């Protein structure tokens with residue numbers, strides 16, 4: 001089981017780093033943000049992150065319905081995806097995109113804290 005958890009954690013680190021970097025490129029008006037590979041690679045990383053998550057659940061015979069902290073992770077992941085779309089797609093003001101990016105970073109760290117603590121409130125409680 002450990003190997004799949006390592007893949008899951010590596011994907012989480014890559015996803016966070018990519019989101020952070022693309023936010024910097026957005027703030028500095030870099031054209032790199034709109035390169036095809038920059039738009040494609042995060043989808044592959046995020047798909048692997050989700051695939052490894054559900055493979056772990058399958059291997060451990062866990063169900064998302066049994067653990068509230070897993071349900072919170074899924075909900076927060078959807079919020080992270082929505083904030084990412086707001087922050088990284090053109091069409092909104094720089095201020096809105098900046099706030100969405102900051103909130104996205106915060107939500108991501110919250111997901112990690114829920115994962116580590118296995119509590120719906122993350123490391124707060």
Ligand code: HEM
Nearest residue numbers: 008009012053054056057064070073074077111112115116
């Ligand atoms: C942005 C999204 C996600 C991030 C950043 C993330 C992060 C992490 C991290 C850091 C761990 C290791 C925790 C530890 O062992 O201390 C972990 C474990 C785990 N994650 Fe995720 N995760 C995400 C999404 C998901 C989703 C959507 C699911 C399932 C629906 C999921 C299911 C699991 C499971 C089952 C474990 C193993 C728990 C254990 O046995 O220790 N993760 N995740």
